[in-house]
Amino acid sequence: MSADVDVLVIGAGQAGLAVSHELSERSVEHVVLEGDRIGSAWAGRWDSFRLVTPNSAIRLPGGRYDGPDPGGYLPRDEIVDHLAGYAASFAAPVAERHGVDRLEPDEAGFVARSAAGDIRARRVVVCTGAYQRPHRPAFIEDVARTVPVVMSADYRSPSGLPSGAVLIVGGGQTACQLAEELHAAGREVTLAPGRAPSMPRRIGGRDGFDWLEDAGFFEQVLADQPSPAVRLAANPLATGAGGGHDLSLRTLAAGGVALVGRVRGVDDGRLVVADDLAETLAAGDAGFRLICELARTAAAARGLPDPHPPEPLDAPIEAADVPSLGDLGAVLVACGFRPAYDWVDVPGAFDDLGFPVQDAGASLAADGLFFVGVPWLRRRKSPLLIGVGEDAAIVAEQLA
Incomplete structure (x- = not known):
């Protein structure tokens, strides 16, 4: 059975969008699935929420902050707007409100199962955030x-x-x-x-x-x-x-x-x-x-x-x-x-604390499975707006 897409990216926060940008730069066919809307993890924070890092630390590849207040701290809705504008800037192939209920290996690579329809992919990059379960x-x-x-x-x-x-x-x-x-x-x-x-x-x-x-x-x-x-x-x-x-x-x-x-x-x-x-x-x-x-x-x-x-x-x-x-x-x-990857049905893919077992973002449990946006994926900065782009580029280079 053939795959529907070469690379499937799951999640359209800063990690998934950074991966999409780097894949686009390398002309790698891909689709990004997002269960809600772009930047939804930020949109779900409390009303007065602001970044705790200065705006100058927003350094996504091709999507750095260039506004009038680099030393300020963006409020919640402006963070979401920045990510939406970033996705639009390179026409990220994002399918919103297409959540993934389960990810399973199959003969072509992987199948992402959801109520919106299954998608088969040769390779998958999971970008569902640093932490998912309160x-x-x-x-x-x-x-x-x-x-x-x-x-x-x-x-x-x-x-x-x-x-x-x-x-x-x-x-x-x-x-x-x-x-x-x-x-x-x-x-x-x-x-x-x-x-x-x-x-x-x-x-x-x-x-x-x-x-x-x-x-x-x-x-x-x-x-x-x-x-x-x-x-x-x-x-x-x-x-x-x-x-x-x-x-x-x-x-x-x-x-x-x-x-x-x-x-x-x-x-x-x-x-x-x-x-x-x-x-x-x-x-x-x-x-x-x-x-x-x-x-x-x-x-x-x-x-x-x-x-x-x-x-x-x-x-x-x-x-x-x-x-x-x-x-x-x-x-x-x-x-x-805490991490919540119970929907990823790949034996041995996660350690005792629930984090991916990986090297430079590549899963050690399944060929073709990658992660970006994970705490300490490579460094302390890996899930942050200053560091996720670096990891995205490394994973995209492997996929290319």
């Missing part, structure tokens, strides 16, 4: 028996939550940004965070992201990390809201957000919370100091003057009283995401 800790089921639970992926604005006090479970970028937004909207907010590094938004007049890039932070490879589990670790805390400003557990506490330890579970209708807030704050402070030191090292390597990074806030913060479930209007869960 992580919902097991104890949340016990919480949900008493108080409404909202996953961060479903949050849109403060007015969309039930009225009353809010407990946010999670301490990464999303949790902290939503804690800040809800508190500014007049909500009583308690945050039960995990551990994430803090960072200054600006060091010596430059964005902290730019210093990290200069220091080679985004060029790091997985083999040099302490554990493969770094792929599930929180990114440095940052926000693009209000033109970008420092955001950390300490800034939230200073603004009036209550902090408690990490939630361990529910016992007899009461939250069980660890006595670990001091350790959580210390972990964030350590990340802050490390990033400041990287900025100093990068400046010295380039012969630039010391950027004089800010000193981290380090005053002790007492844990707040743990709220009673009955006193809460809602619990907002922002515990990150």
Whole structure:
């Protein structure tokens, strides 16, 4: 049985579009299938969402940001518009609202099965995003028996939550940004965070992201990390809201957000919370100091003057009283995401954490199967707007 298309690209976010661009540059026949619309993963974020990296970091091949505010942070709808314009700029062959329910090997290569019709392809590039499934800790089921639970992926604005006090479970970028937004909207907010590094938004007049890039932070490879589990670790805390400003557990506490330890579970209708807030704050402070030191090292390597990074806030913060479930209007869960490739029916294609087993994007379990947009596919920057184009070019060259 012959294939319908040479190369099938699944997903039309930045990864799938970058792959399409690079395949078009090499005159490789391909089709891009998208279950919703171009950039839908970005469109599904909350109403006030903005990039946490500066606009200058949008570096898709043939689709760099060239607007008037390179140091700003694009809002959600403008990110989607940028991706749609990017696709139009090279006439990307995208079939929207054509989701793939299952991908299976067959005699011609692969078959992508969907309600919109099956497509057979000799080769396939899976570009369905860095993370696909919101992580919902097991104890949340016990919480949900008493108080409404909202996953961060479903949050849109403060007015969309039930009225009353809010407990946010999670301490990464999303949790902290939503804690800040809800508190500014007049909500009583308690945050039960995990551990994430803090960072200054600006060091010596430059964005902290730019210093990290200069220091080679985004060029790091997985083999040099302490554990493969770094792929599930929180990114440095940052926000693009209000033109970008420092955001950390300490800034939230200073603004009036209550902090408690990490939630361990529910016992007899009461939250069980660890006595670990001091350790959580210390972990964030350590990340802050490390990033400041990287900025100093990068400046010295380039012969630039010391950027004089800010000193981290380090005053002790007492844990707040743990709220009673009955006193809460809602619990907002922002515990990150996990990979979800259960629809790819290729034995041995994924490791114990659910990530593709691959080399330079090429699956080690099936010839002709590739991945782009995966965390640490080749480097730390692999899923990001600054790095996905590089991986796309490498995979496209293999396909060509």
